[in-house]
Each structure stands twice: as C-alpha cells, then as structure tokens.
Amino acid sequence: MMFSTRTEYGVRVMVELARRNGDSPVSLTDIAASEELPLAYLEHLVARLRKAGLVEGRRGARGGYLLSRPAPNISMAEVVEALEGSIAPIECISQDADGGVVCSRETDVDHVCPTKLLWTRVQGSIVSTLQDTRLSDLVQQRPAVAA
C-alpha cells in the first residue's frame, strides 16, 4: 500500500465538499456522519487541507468548511500532496525548488544511482496523473469509467 488512509479519507472529504458546494458551509459533523468516519480524526485531515489553502473554515454555529476555489480549479495533485506531505515513490527521491528530481544517494558525481531512472519515471507518471485529474472529475457520478 502506498498512500495512507489519511489521504483516502481526505480525498473523500474534498469530494463531499465539492458535491455539496453552495452558499453555506458544510460541517465536519455532517461529513463524518455521511462518510462514516470519526469526526475527531477528520479534524486533523482538514487542518492539513486548510493550511494548504484548499479549504476555508467558518467558525461558530452554522459554520463548517468551503472549497477555497471552484472544483475544476483544484487538481488532485494538490490535494494528495497536502494530505501526504509530498509525493515521492521512495525515500531517496524528492523534488528540488526547480521541480527537478533529486536522488539523495547520489552524493558523488561519479556514482550515478542506477535505480534513479526507475523512480523518476514512476514519480513522473503519478504526478502527471494526479495533476490531470481535477476534483470536479470525481464529483460527476458515472458508473465504471475504468482505465
């Protein structure tokens, strides 16, 4: 297994927010009930989404959460990255400021990491897939659109 259930839950929350998108915010109590997830745990997830600027919270009675942007403007790469921390297939791989892929095993210039090519390819395919999928794509209920 590669992504934590935290990410799974978080994506479900985002879909639910997009689905009920309207003038009034949606409370986590409602979402916890309809998705059958523990409220206290959802609060942690949503904190990540909020800090990433994907949702906005309204405090107090009749409060809740709203999407910061319309669903078509939110890529699932943003959502997953906010929940997961970062998107890297393996510990030694990360992205530098320029978006280039860095392998921490390559301390020496001579010593090219033979597996870097593999993880770079995997990383690229995951990220581009997540970027191409928008939150709005998951809202429209179409049965079985498997790839």
Added chain:
Amino acid sequence: MMFSTRTEYGVRVMVELARRNGDSPVSLTDIAASEELPLAYLEHLVARLRKAGLVEGRRGARGGYLLSRPAPNISMAEVVEALEGSIAPIECISQDADGGVVCSRETDVDHVCPTKLLWTRVQGSIVSTLQDTRLSDLVQQRPAVAA
C-alpha cells in the same frame, strides 16, 4: 513515501545481479559489501525474489544468486510486486483475477465510490510505467566496471 526501502534495496540487488551477470553466481556477501547494505536483511529480500521465480540460488561454497531470466525479459513490475507484495495505491484498491480493479468500499451496487476513478488512474499509470521499464534499462547507464 510510497514504496518501502525494502523495495529500493531489492531493486538495487536485481540491478547488481544483472550487471554482474555471467556464468558464476554472485554471493550476497559481495552485493552487501558493494551496496553497503546489511547482509542479514538482504537475505530476507532475496527470499521474496526467489519465491517469485526471479532469481535462483546456488548453495554451498562458491554459491550465490543468478537471474532466472535474461534482464530484458524481466519487467520492473514483477520485481516491485515480488518485493512489495502487491502494487496498489491505497488499501481499498486491489486487482481481481481478471486484472480488473476492485474497490472494497463498493459493497453496494448503488453506492459507487467517487474516489475509485482517481485510484484506478493512479494504479494504471504506476503499473504501466513499471511494466514498460525492464531490468536491462537500469543496467546500461554507468561506465563499464572493470572485470
């Protein structure tokens, strides 16, 4: 992070076996030394590779391991799956016997899991990337080692 270091190490072992591929087997002692990995831990990894039929062991003095097949005939999907157990982006997703993607959250026919589309896409892109990359692709990118 998505793949364990077990998978990272295992891939490095496979690359090393492919690189030194010849008539005589390569011992884990050698690989552990050159890759700077703990021998006892490598034994566990290689056991998985052996059970998956990717590698053959020769016991006794002058023994070691050999690739069961030529490197171009080994896809990295096989290697990663042997090491990781299975390739699924998330707990609720798995593959059935026909290769179709199954979501364990979809108990009811009415209740289509809205996030299944996302994980299906991610799963597909990872698997196809791993299948397209052969073990031999990772070997040929370093100046030839003195034999």
Added chain:
DNA sequence: TGATATCCTACTTGCGAGGTAGGTTTTCCG
C-alpha cells in the same frame, strides 16, 4: 446566553518496516 462549530494540543495504541541473531543444510575445494 447557549448551542454549535472550528481550532488547538496532548496523549494513546497497534502494527509493520527495518534489522539482528543464530542456527541448519548444502556444496565446493584443498
């Protein structure tokens, strides 16, 4: 003013990755 919600901090728990240890069996080589 009370109910309802976000928001914040601290704690608990279970599990699996990562690694160690020590043995048994097999095979080569001198």
Added chain:
DNA sequence: CGGAAAACCTACCTCGCAAGTAGGATATCA
C-alpha cells in the same frame, strides 16, 4: 575427508508513525 563458504530458515527485537482519542479554548449565530 573436513573445513569454509554460502544459501536457507525461524525467531526475535525495536522504534517510528499512522490512526484514533480526549479535552479544552475560541468564535459565531440565533
């Protein structure tokens, strides 16, 4: 034949983190 060197096997340890709980402080509406 007798080590030595290797695979092979089983059991164990430990530590970090995901997953979840708990309880409160703060904000807002009716």
